[in-house]
Amino acid sequence: MTAERLEHLDRVRQESMDFYGFGPRAMRRLKVCAHCGAMSPSCEWFCRQCGKRLPRDTLFQLYKSRHKSCPTCETVVAASYHYCPQCGTVLERLGEALAEGGEE
Ligand SMILES: [Zn+2]
Ligand SMILES: [Zn+2]
Helix, strand or coil: CCHHHHHHHHHHHHHHHHHHCCCHHHHHCEEECCCCCCEEECCCCECCCCCCECCCCCHHHHHHHHCEECCCCCCEECCCCCECCCCCCECHHHHHHHHHHCCC
């Protein structure tokens, strides 16, 4: 396989991971280093890449704090969703609560 082909595959993989948001299960097992951006398993406390202390929150918690998510099943959804696509929970009130809290 050529380097070009590998690069392409990597980009496709990145894009689909972004699109699917990794999925909550995978994200709960990961932390991202605030210093270098490297991923580490959530059970580790220091970054393998740069040796700095990792944040306590997993990638999922970080992601959830910045996005709208279902209070029932914790699926992260688009801000425009009114119902959870996984379990059907009404999300409108949650969206309003977030809006009241103010955006960054
Ligand atoms: Zn790091
Ligand atoms: Zn749900």
